[in-house]
Amino acid sequence: MNGRSISRKEFLKAGGGALAGASVVGLAGCGGGQSSGGSSGGGGGGKAGKTLTYWASNQATSIQGDKQVLGRVIREFKKKTGIQVNLQVIGWPDLFNKITTAISSGQGPDVLNIGNTWSPTFQQTGAFLPFDQGALGAIGGKDKFIETAYRTSGMHEPYPSVPLYGLAYGLFYNKAMFEQAGIKSPPKTWDEFVAVARKLTKPPKQWGFAVEGASITENAHWAFMLGKQQGGSLFKGTKPTFDSPGVVRGVAQYIGFMDKDRIVAPQDAQYSTGTQSPADFAKGKAAMVIGQKNYMINFKSYGMKESEYGVSHMPIPKQLPPGGKPIMSHTAGINISIFKNTQNKKGALEFVKFMTSKKMQVYLNQQYGSLPVTKEASKAQVFQTPVMKVFLDVYANHSAPMPLVPDEGQMETLVGGAVKTLFGKAATGRVGTSDVKSQLAAANQKMAAGGGA
């Protein structure tokens, strides 16, 4: 009897053994993420002192654009320090996930960009180098940063990141339309704003105001900003309070632009990419839009010249309710972090110092249309235009950081999603304050139940 067949028992035994063995190997190996080296992310293993891997976010109009802009930075850095930076530009859809997988595996870049609202979340993981006195000293000291910017970098000092590019919200208005309607100056209060917008709303082709109604992040920001103006807060300490009266009023106001005041086109309820409302503005379909400074890049790509629009700050209520603050933006921006298990700590700190130096801050923020985060750079001549002054003023003096809680991402998803749903309803009907309250309450419940840490 040759070639006897494999019996069921044998196969299962062999298979089971292999499976168990493999599982043990696999699980044992991943026990310690700390034990692995960090700087081999992009294959730049070799000379730890002479190379750095840097994950940059997509700030330009295309990833190629980022490579060009940062190419110059890398060349100058190499000339100055002899360190070769391996650059990876990662698009926003992937950046957060890639950072997460890098953290869980222990294999990642040396230096990386993060959205500054992610800082508290990542601080919790302990994966980033804390910027303590020593590290801060190595990059030039914490005082060089604009204070509001610095405060967004985490839940508590030492922060896991430092600011890199700043962004703030501003009110953009179409000069020609204003002139035509006899409006002399941009509105300063919300009442004025609605009145102006009504005058400029001529449906279906022209609307007074455009919003990005289906964008989770935009919606979360607006809930925060208007909520603060109305004396409400998204969190009390670490407890979520999405349905506090101030926040409800703020969100109701935002939704009201569409269904009550009718100054926003219903189709805006499906705008989600962050590019559609600025497109409407640039094409003359909306007279005003309130967005972050980098909307100006959008306008430009649609052929709108800077001379065609004016910039002012976001309106505030004529009378601030009790507890209300004149917040005109959240302190937005991009921060830069260092992975704790980098093999080239000295080089990484050098690079961060370089990126936050006056020369690089001026160059980069000019290229990207963002705001400098250091006091020195913001005094540079090139930033002294009327437009820049408005933004810098808002950024430094009238902005507040989004809640510095570990589950910031979840908060944005829940709050932003609630507002998105409300816009969906507003586009086809009327939304009452009770609707707003119930949506926010549901989101609040999910946040509170949220299995997160």
Added chain:
Amino acid sequence: MREERFYRVLRVIGLAFFTLITAFPLYTVVISSIKPLGDVQSAFHWIPSRITFEPYVQIWSTVPLAHYFINSVIVCVSATVISVIVAILAAYAVSRYRFFGRNPFRLTVLSTQMFPGILFLLPLFIIFVNIDQTFGVHLYGSRVGLIITYLTFSLPLSIWMLVGYFNSIPRELEEAAMVDGSTALGALFRVLIPVSLPGIVAVAVFAFMTAWGEVLFASVLTTNATRTLAIGLRDYASQSNVYWNQLMAAAIVVSIPVVAGFLALQRYLVQGLTAGGVKG
């Protein structure tokens, strides 16, 4: 006669219906790829205001499409070839040797189709990293890791289909060859495979298609250098603008290999499926 006419009319209506629902989206994609950007960002019109082939030129510079193309080709062809070979060997073993029965095997294969990708995405990445640390074999972020992943995704169904296909081919053919002095492997290669070509082609096509369009694992397991087309397409929606016309043009360019390949090999596919997976 009345019945004949009725069924003929029915057939015309039926075909028209399916043609319309299939062609409508395809037409939208094609026509949008030759419209200027302004057109695709405003109300949709059946006939473009102006026809331009610029998007087809621009797509190569807005995004390093050629680079992604090469990556995709390397990864998908390798994954397909290896997957087919491994599947053939495994299917041969299952089909020609006495195992503990077909149904448990079928259920095992079936169960792999139930695995939600998100469940093992992160663990897979971590395992790759650990392999790198223990054996120095660079799997994450490299094309090799992606190839291994993709070839395994299509393995269960490939094996299943080939088992079915092999089963339908009488063993006498190989036994005749072996009596003549060939080894089992020899019989496999010289006799069984040529006869099973339609089934093998079917398996190869499915494996290739699955790999070509995969998004989730590619987004985590690739770097800028090893990026594939499937996720590269997302780059056309950038920070400031969604270049819809370029996106549509790129979509067409990206689809051509798989669509053309699939359609050209249709005949084999139908044959392969008929004897193979169909009878499973």
Added chain:
Amino acid sequence: MSERKSEPGATPAVGRRRRWLGPQMFPYLLLVPAIVFELLIHIVPMVFGVVISFLKLTALYIRNWSQAPFVGFENFRIGLEPRGAIGSALVHSFLITLAYTMLVVAGSWVFGVAAALLVNSEFRGRGWFRTLFLIPYTLPIYVAVIAWEFMLQQNTGSINTLLVDDLHILKNPPFWLIGGKAFWSLVMTALWRSWPFAFLLILAALQNIPQDLYEAAAVDGASKWRQFRSITLPQIRPVSAVVVLVLFLWTFNDFNTPYILFGQSPPAAADLLSLHIYINSFVDLNFGLGAAMSTLLLLFLFIVSVVYVRLLRVGSEENA
């Protein structure tokens, strides 16, 4: 079902030289590559994933897995608690996914059979139709879904242009990607992409049906409809069974379609399970909870498959 043991390597000289490397190892060796890959990519990560569901693996612990506290069934409890916000969201997502899957699978089967019948009869140019109908399935998934996303835009999409401007079926262009209609957008997109798969397999099955069955029935005076019911349907039953099951599994697990259409925040009506779990894992960094939900999903599909296969086996034995 022949269970004849075939004798590999019949030449004794080769076979008996070393017993441990002998003929009985041969099938093992053939299987080794497949088993290795399956273990590496499918099995071990899956087991690992299930293990994670018993840990409180949140942002705090993703750096050191082994440190994450063992919490037993806590994650499962949170996920299934019907009164809790998370549990009820999960149940809602499950129901939506179930409805979605059944519609897509049923629709794909009906369309697939219909189109296969149409194309199966001899007429000139049928090859062209077959080719055309297969195209949606061959497109990379991203392309197919993004095409529909483009078409479903409220103000710039071709669907509304067709419905409102050309056919005047509706007066105001509706929103397809937000609100309640989002569910139907999902179904349409998935159906468009899936039915050619059913079409292909059923066509293959149809071509296997011996013609004389039909001829005999026609001689007996059976109408076309009768022939369809008594000959065609039973003949394609095995294939249909496979198609339906496989489509069910793939559609239920579908991550790409909702993710590409809606990103990380789908409307409630379109909150499919895979995306729901993904958001819980990757956006909130609560991998323990996400893994628990995935394990539950896996369990559900496993039970469904077993029941399904059992039912069919019993059925086919009776019919045989």
